[in-house]
Amino acid sequence: SQQGEEDPQALSIQEGENATMNCSYKTSINNLQWYRQNSGRGLVHLILIRSNEREKHSGRLRVTLDTSKKSSSLLITASRAADTASYFCATDSSYKLIFGSGTRLLVRP
Amino acid sequence: DVKVTQSSRYLVKRTGEKVFLECVQDMDHENMFWYRQDPGLGLRLIYFSYDVKMKEKGDIPEGYSVSREKKERFSLILESASTNQTSMYLCATENGEGWPQHFGDGTRLSIL
Numbered sequence A: 001s002q003q004g005e006e007d008p009q010a011l012s013i014q015e016g017e018n019a020t021m022n023c024s025y026k027t028s029i030n031n032l033q034w035y036r037q038n039s040g041r042g043l044v045h046l047i048l049i050r051s052n053e054r055e056k057h058s059g060r061l062r063v064t065l066d067t068s069k070k071s072s073s074l075l076i077t078a079s080r081a082a083d084t085a086s087y088f089c090a091t092d093s094s095y096k097l098i099f100g101s102g103t104r105l106l107v108r109p
Numbered sequence B: 001d002v003k004v005t006q007s008s009r010y011l012v013k014r015t016g017e018k019v020f021l022e023c024v025q026d027m028d029h030e031n032m033f034w035y036r037q038d039p040g041l042g043l044r045l046i047y048f049s050y051d052v053k054m055k056e057k058g059d060i061p062e063g064y065s066v067s068r069e070k071k072e073r074f075s076l077i078l079e080s081a082s083t084n085q086t087s088m089y090l091c092a093t094e095n096g097e098g099w100p101q102h103f104g105d106g107t108r109l110s111i112l
Helices: none
Strands: A005-007 A010-014 A019-024 A031-037 A043-050 A055-058 A061-066 A071-076 A085-093 A096-099 A103-108 B004-006 B010-013 B019-025 B031-038 B042-049 B064-070 B073-078 B087-094 B101-103 B107-111
Touching: A005 A085, A010 A019, A019 A103, A031 A061, A031 A071, A043 A055, A043 A061, A043 A071, A043 B101, A071 A085, A096 B042, B004 B087, B010 B019, B019 B031, B019 B087, B019 B107, B031 B064, B031 B073, B042 B064, B042 B073, B073 B087
Parallel strands: A010 A103, B010 B107
Antiparallel strands: A005 A019, A019 A071, A031 A043, A031 A085, A055 A061, A061 A071, A085 A096, A085 A103, B004 B019, B019 B073, B031 B042, B031 B087, B064 B073, B087 B101, B087 B107
């Protein structure tokens, strides 16, 4: 069963715009992570937010976590064509991560 | 940087063959994982290992086995390959629970 579910499934924006992706999960967590996957490649870790944190920044990335709503969002500001990728949230559950099915982001030049 | 190397990027095998997928890491991480990734299904955990010679079943272990004889190497074995095992296989390592996972570039396996 999938713990994290991303929304939307696909997103197309113009370069320079902001991209927001959402993740909902079902059970309590210790932390939530976001990963990026370029086509045909492995996943790359972007950011980890712990359950006692509400917001975290890393460069052009901003992640929020609302444990009362069991949801998280990933904001990419001033998007670039190179941000085109799939983005996954992952939640921890008994020594393993559970990944959602991802959001496919297309940034048009 | 952590380097996770999967032995093949692309592999084509025949139904019934025994298939070995190898994963090697260079960062002395305790935990290693094998996932498969299929369109619309996200990543699904097949097996993981938290120590040499230790293994735990993930969510979809049927038809697979694993071997971890050395800390840096984690092998996934398809005992008798079937067409429904055609998929992208991803290996990952982790320096303990709650830490980020580091992925290899994946092996795209086709079973004919």
